[in-house]
Amino acid sequence: MIHTAENGKRYLLAGADNMSYRHFFKLLQKHTGQKQWLIPLPAFLLRLAGYMGDILRRFNIRTSLCTNNMQILCVKNYYSNATSVKELGMRYQDIRHAIAESVEYFKTNFTS
Numbered sequence: 001m002i003h004t005a006e007n008g009k010r011y012l013l014a015g016a017d018n019m020s021y022r023h024f025f026k027l028l029q030k031h032t033g034q035k036q037w038l039i040p041l042p043a044f045l046l047r048l049a050g051y052m053g054d055i056l057r058r059f060n061i062r063t064s065l066c067t068n069n070m071q072i073l074c075v076k077n078y079y080s081n082a083t084s085v086k087e088l089g090m091r092y093q094d095i096r097h098a099i100a101e102s103v104e105y106f107k108t109n110f111t112s
Contacts, residue, residue: 011084053066
């Protein structure tokens with residue numbers, strides 16, 4: 001069956017797994033063997049760090065801290081790929097397989 005996108009319609013092309021950062025990084029840790037610390041911070045501290053990052057950027061200091069990035073971390077959004085599956089016939093691989101494949105790619109291509 002041939003599926004076509006509807007003109008002007010938006011589709012989320014993403015796997016079916018909605019997960020927290022904690023769950024994602026735990027899965028990643030299983031494949032990398034690297035120990036990491038995940039420390040939950042209250043939203044006000046993340047936003048404060050974002051404002052400090054904005055100030056550093058004004059002084060041309062490179063940082064990924066900014067209000068926009070920190071606000072995104074505070075939002076608990078969950079999305080569905082049901083429309084792309086139904087209307088476009090998309091099939092997605094399991095997130096565990098995708099992580100394993102990605103880790104292997106980076107190990108092969110970016111380690112010395």
